[in-house]
Amino acid sequence: MQPTISIPRHWGYPRFALDQRTKHGIILGLYYYPNSTELAEQFGGGWRYALMPNKNSDELFHFQENQIQPLTPEELFSQIRAEIEFYQQQITIRQQQLAAIKGDSPNA
Incomplete structure (x- = not known):
């Protein structure tokens, strides 16, 4: 059985998926800052992604959805x-x- 993630309808669906390769690296995590919250006001609302530049890296970078370029x-x-x-x-x-x-x- 495949794991399932439920996303509230008012959040919208993420543009990128876990383990997807991008020009910035591989997506390892994603999180959402709902509008009208302190985090959204500080960093911008919507989906954010945690990416690892390559599989041998110990670094993790965070990007807003509009900053990610697909391959x-x-x-x-x-x-x-x-x-x-x-x-x-x-x-x-x-x-x-x-x-x-x-x-x-x-x-x-």
Whole structure:
């Protein structure tokens, strides 16, 4: 069963989704500042997003919805393709390590 998030109708729906890749990084969280609240008056009302620039980062940045730029389909394709190639290389390395262990084993 998929987790469900309920959003009050008067909030509007967020433009971006959790785990979505953007030009600023990957969306890890989102929160809403309702209008007529102190936070909305101080920072602007609406959806805000927490993004991590890359998967190896320990930094987290916060953006308003209108500050986020989505990736083009070409940029998204390129990022995913690069990850696939990286993990395929890792699999090849691990297979070579397993073969070396099996070849060195006295019970082989």
